[in-house]
Amino acid sequence: MWVLLLLPFIALLWVPFYDVTRPTFLGFPFFYWYQFAWIPLSSFLIWLTYKAQPHDDADPAD
Numbered sequence: 001m002w003v004l005l006l007l008p009f010i011a012l013l014w015v016p017f018y019d020v021t022r023p024t025f026l027g028f029p030f031f032y033w034y035q036f037a038w039i040p041l042s043s044f045l046i047w048l049t050y051k052a053q054p055h056d057d058a059d060p061a062d
Contacts, residue, residue: 001048001052001053002049004049005049007045008041008042012038018030018034
């Protein structure tokens with residue numbers, strides 16, 4: 001699951017892939033909306049990785 005966290009890093013690090021203006025989305029060039037799209041995607045991947053990890057459910061007050 002930790003490998004999923006590399007996806008946003010690689011996708012945003014490889015700038016020549018998204019250094020174009022078309023296609024546009026709501027008037028925004030691809031360069032901008034591609035980066036903005038990775039914000040919720042990254043959050044989802046972080047949440048997914050967090051949920052997949054085992055957690056200690058012991059109460060620290062015990």
